[in-house]
Amino acid sequence: MARSTSLLYLDGVSVSFDGFKALNELSLTIAPGEMRAIIGPNGAGKTTMMDVITGKTQPDSGEIYFNGAVDLTGEDEASIAELGIGRKFQKPTVFESHTIWDNLELALKAPRGPFSTLFHVITGAEKKRIEVLLDLIRLGGKRNELAANLSHGQKQWLEIGMLLAQDPKLLLVDEPAAGMTDAETAETAELLKDIAKDHSVVVVEHDMVFVRSLGVKVTVLHEGSVLAEGSLDHVSADERVVEVYLGR
């Protein structure tokens, strides 16, 4: 796909840590409105790819474009977030000494400058939005509890809620089902499919049942580059994929 019609465009992106190539000429394109699953063995560079997109790590070489035209290399985390790329971390990170409600309020799309927040008074619309999100992530009853008291799975959901509160164009979701029961995993898949109706989503996940239930195009990463791409059945039939990942 051409860069101009893509939502996210990575071309020849390389990153090395002390000589070790975590990303090796990685090229990947996400279309507007698309949901994509990324799989790959541990250390394949999936998280590093998200780091590079969100400005946490600068690539050594390669191009990264958002919306077809915005060059993301050289931008910092805050400006990339403001452009409309939200991220859920592999290790769920919420603000532990804030309540669930406050976590969502902080994530809510609103002016981010110190003076705007200093004089910010929460509006009725914002409250409603938080209520909707609380319902969606099933934490309505815990709104006044500190995020520190949530279980691992609940923290994952809270983080997804925060991601939605930001209302980004593109969501990067790193291992949303990790540490969840099968039932919770299925619910999370439903939630993500719901979200994908009006957002573009990139999901990294090891859980094959989860990936299958998403029913979307899959990209297999290995040693920092794309090994195979296509439907889950297609990539599962690929010998190299079986060898490095699925066959284990």
Added chain:
Amino acid sequence: MMSSFLFRAMDARAGIFMAILGAAIVLVPAGNLLVPETSPFHVPTYAVTLMGKYLTYALLALAVDLVWGYCGILSLGHAAFFALGGYAMGMYLMRQIGTRGVYGDPILPDFMVFLNWQELPWYWYGFDMFWFAALMVVLVPGLLAFIFGWFAFRSRVTGVYLSIITQALTYALLLAFFRNDMGFGGNNGLTDFKDLLGFDIQADTTRAGLFAASGLALVVCFLICRALTRSKLGKVLVAVRDAESRTRFLGYRVEHYKLFVWTLSAMMAGIAGALYVPQVGIINPGEFAPANSIEVVIWVAIGGRGTLVGAVIGAVLVNFAKTWFTAALPEIWLFALGGLFVFVTLFLPKGIVGTFSQGWTALRQRKISAAYEAGSDEPPTAPPHSPGAPANVTIPKPSAPVSGAAEPQPAE
């Protein structure tokens, strides 16, 4: 907008605190000026000045708590901003001496005459006017903090590295101010003040006035800090304290937030220093000593980090103890302070105020739960806010009780 901003500052705890401070502001000067000396209620002038000094320390501690308790910036250099504010006030007081100095020079302070200086250095211009000096009291520490913070926060210097460079900052200023050719009186500093705004600096009324001014400055700065930390900005600060990089990924420009509170905090420290100097009658480079900044952090830790009220209580209590110890058992003061710090760190990690409010919440929780089981209508509610987190403006419907508050997070 402004009214809702200030409205946020008030709640029961703030109310009690302000009432106590307000009473002190009225009663202490009255006890000194209006009550006859023979009465047991008479407050001697030395005590007024001593307590006035404590209040300026409390303001300094408040400034440190704002950046450390809420934003996780462990400043070990706040005494530098305090001393700079003090020097700005000292320069005004020096120029008020006029011909009453030992050498009787109408323009030059004594130490400049002594050094054979012919004219006033340019940076002493304007300090004969109070308004100018008052402006410098906040501008000089504010500007230094802004420049320092701009570089430090933009380069993402955090944690212990930041603490170390704040120590270096205050140490560099200490060395600079020791030099005679800096033009700030070298190691003797500035002293022998005569009057302030035309009032004799030794007079009981001036002393009482300075006490009241210190109390008032503390009240105003407390209200500002309180409104700030309970606003959405305050929530962002706590978010930065607990998970800085997560906050960035939400789109907040962390360095702007840090720079904002850091500069504001330095200005408050400057005001504290400016009120301190006329009460103690001297400002010298010793105020820049790195140990001074560390002591402030200890006051805050003892009182309770991230509580504002705790900073004030810690500063007053520790300094009261210091006054007593240095008179009764001068050799062991430093050991006592160190011991107290270790004790608080080990047994009261949330400080005095943090521990109390936690205990109080737990107690109330138990009472309500017991009443609920006994058939009361009021369901047990969760304590809405941890002492470390600022209060939410809108408190939605409460839910089930929680087991305990979040553990305090280290400042990275």
